[in-house]
Amino acid sequence: MNTAEQLREAGLAVEVEINDTARPAAAVEQDKAQRAGERAEALAARAERRESAAEYAQQLARAADARLPEGGEPIKIGHHSESRHRNAIARANRATRRAIVADQEAKQAAEQADTAALATIRRYNPVTVANRLETLGADLRRAERQLSGQARTLYKMGDTRYVETSEPAQGEYAEQLQARIQELQDQISYWEGVKAEQIAAGRAGNYGPESINKGDQVKFRGSWYEVRRVNRKSVTIPSMVGGSWTDTVPYHELSGHQPAAF
Secondary structure, three states: OOHHHHHHHOOOOOOOOOOOOOOOHHHHHHHHHHHHHHHHHHHHHHHHHHHHHHHHHHHHHHHHHHOOOHHHOOOOOOOOOHHHHHHHHHHHHHHHHHHHHHHHHHHHHHHHHHHHHOHHHHHOOHHHHHHHHHHHHHHHHHHHHHHHOEEEEEEEEOOEEEEEEEOOOOHHHHHHHHHHHHHHHHHHHHHHHHHHHHHHOOOOOOOOOOOOOOOOEEEEOOEEEEOOEEOOOEEEEEOOOOOOOEEEEEHHHOOEEEOOOO
């Protein structure tokens, strides 16, 4: 039961209005960063508690071991100390297992805290931002084609061209596409601003076919390669693992560029 139903059952008149307008990308990202920060703080606090619990469990395990007979003395079967000795071993084993579990939980909590602390950093990684812009751009072009209609060639056979045609969107579907286009344009504008700031700060490169030539050196994942071919969205380099074949690297994944020496 939702809140509106509960209020109606209480005899109140309730009118529900749904606003499905997309929020500005900047506001969405700000909220995401805030939630990520709060989650990181909560996980860090839990990791500290788990670490304290693990330390206490280890202390108990050491204390239980200390109560065992020195030197690993064997159990004296039939002796009056047999029962006490067996119980001490059982307690020590249980304490050790609890300490192991507590230590594993502490390590897991610490890993989760570290991962959460890096969430926003990873989201704003320059390569991730560039990949996101590529995806958003493709989504925008698709929505625009669906809105305006399109004709695309499926294949050709001789002089005959087989074309698939879709009509422009109408009515409610057209309105949905228009809203989606506006949302995508806003997101692209936001992330283009982020990318521009990263380029200005030297955290991201601004490479493309207009700035790189065949024979230049480009840096990819810490190593330098000679450019074999310049493409519209990428460069072709020698194989990164050796051999006669080549690899293709998108411009936004390059981290350095040196013009060829003449």
